[in-house]
């Protein structure tokens with residue numbers, strides 16, 4: 001299949017050149033408007049589970065690209081965490097804290113406050129940050145060179161005032177689609 005949309009970082013564009021007046025910032029509502037309308041039409045066409053799996057998969061791709069272009073090569077875990085916290089804050093994406101880390105790096109628990117996707121949104125009784133879960137999976141895989149399964153266990157959509165993600169060494173993407181318990185907690 002000839003593809004139109006393989007991702008490359010260049011697609012994000014030269015913003016200084018392209019937006020000399022408006023610059024690199026836009027209102028968060030515009031991002032959420034796009035994401036939640038996209039979810040609506042994808043769910044209608046593909047179903048809930050597929051849609052959530054696709055957001056997770058896109059998040060993994062984003063996480064790997066984000067690691068490569070925004071975090072940079074590093075071989076030291078503490079540095080990765082500090083850099084991730086710094087970039088997420090600078091870009092206005094969220095306030096990150098590491099809650100737990102297994103000594104063998106097989107399990108991590110991250111807490112994200114003021115999350116880009118769901119903070120301030122309605123309580124719906126289910127978690128909604130599948131893209132973010134995929135991003136954590138992608139970043140961890142890029143750094144540790146092994147796949148991680150990530151499940152969101154607290155979310156503004158669940159009535160919490162933060163998002164909480166549990167990451168475990170796992171089977172990566174295939175598992176996200178084969179095992180609905182992964183993307184549905």
Ligand SMILES: [Zn+2]
Pocket residue numbers: 115118127128129152154155156157162163164
């Ligand atoms: Zn959330």
